[in-house]
Amino acid sequence: MPPLDLHVALFGASGAGKTVLLAAFYRAQTQPSFQQEYAYKIQAVNKAQGNRLLGRFYRLEEGQFPEGSTRFDEIEFDFFPRDLAEPAVRIHWYDYPGRWWEEEPVDADEREAMREGLLRLGMSQVGILLADGAKYRREGTSYIRWLFEHFADECDRLRRASAAAGEEVSFPREWILALSKADLFPPEYSARDFEREVCRDADEQLAKLCSVLRAEHAFGHRFLLLSSVAAPPDAPVDPGTSLGVRTLAPAILVSTVEGAVREAQAARKEKSAKETFFQGLRDLVQFVDSVDDFLPKRYQIVSKILRFVSIKDFASARVDQLRKAREDAIRKGDTFKAVLTGMVAALRDDEGLRAYHQNQ
Structure with missing residues (x-):
């Protein structure tokens, strides 16, 4: 069975930490200790890309932070359940350079690279906007308001320019707002605290951004704290300490399922306005054999997910129950179920409870 494909678009201004995040994400989840605890490991589909990511991480161990990416990158990661030979999930990671949102293309080649890269947006189930934790810590609310305003204006500019060129750009409908460099915040600071601050202090800017993206629930719903490495003041960088990096892939998975549920609910005219997400998910489970008939192509993968992970797992299963289901799946060779239940756990x-928060 071919791996389940998830497409993710990552955005952030220059210096927000995207390059370090990718290196830490890859290194952490290739280690035997990670595989033992979480029952899966990842592998870069392209060996050269994997080696570059590891090289960046090892230079971090020497205190050398890598330069930010100046070009669009597509990196593919396969997720392998422990003790099973076939990959269960493949993430297509689209890394958009920060300078694309800050400066004009330097020449025709970069303009064409930008055009081709941005067309991948329509393939993405989930978008991630990375806020710079150092700037937020230093500047507070004004930085978050600027980030939302700036990103909304650039998305609007891109949509209008693309329409004028006859190429309609579509954006992901499901988004995660992630805060990088979370090690700069107190140990008790959580994604719930970040959500409370953003929704209280930047609600108008959030509304504008959702309107530009034409997605009512795009932002203000999912929040993630990320610390790729610990870099305390006057102390050596510690690449072995992270927060939220192991939570990132599970958050993407759940966001994809939620997006499909919303699409399915919108397609059903008789849906009650009070219908909850999990009621909608139950309907998807009931009609999973025909789910592809009414879901957009980018969400058809959810029909596969729901064949391997029950609604109970998404709704309320305890960690110990999920881990038991994961180990049972490994013994039986159920590749999808092993990885997916591990991610939900x-x-x-x-x-996960500190680093990730949903307010709906």
């Missing part, structure tokens, strides 16, 4: 452990 990662959202329920101590790190």
Whole structure:
């Protein structure tokens, strides 16, 4: 069975930490200790890309932070369940350079690279906007308001320019707002605290951004704290300490399922306005054999997910129950179920509960 494809678009201004995040994400989840605890490991589909990511991480161990990416990158990661030979999930990671949102293309080649890269947006189930934790810590509310205003204006500019060129650009409908460099905040600071501050202090800017993206629930719903490495003041960088990096892939998975549920609910005219997400998910489970008939192409993968992970797992299963289901799946060779239940469990452990928060 071919791996399940998830497409993710990552955005952030220059210096927000995207390059370090990718290196830490890859290094952490290729280690035997990670595979033992979470029952899966990842592998770069392109060996050269994997080696570059590891090289960046090892230079971090020497205190050398890599320069930010200046070009669009597509990196593919396969997720392998422990003790099973076939990959279960493949993430297509689209890394958009920060300078694309800050400066004009330097020449015709970069303009064409930008055009081709931005067309990948329409393939993405989930977008991630990375806020710079150092700037937020220093500047507070004004930085978050600027980030939302700036990103909304650039998305609007891109949509209008593309329409004028006859190429309609579509954006992901499901988004995660992630805060990088979370090690700069107190140990008790959580994604719930970040959500409370953003929704209180930047609600108008959030509304504008959702309107530009034409997605009512795009922002203000999912929040993630990320610390790729610990870099305390006057102390050596510690690449072995991170927060939220192991929670990132599970958050993407759940966001994809939620997006499909919303699409399915919108397609059903008789849906009650009070219908909850999980009621909508139950309907998807009931009609999973025909789910492809009414879901957009980018969400058809959800029909596969719902064949391997029950609604109970998404709704309320305890961590120990999910881990038991994961180990049972490994013994039976159920590749999809092993990885997917492992990812859902990662959202329920101590790190997941601090690093990830949904307010709906």
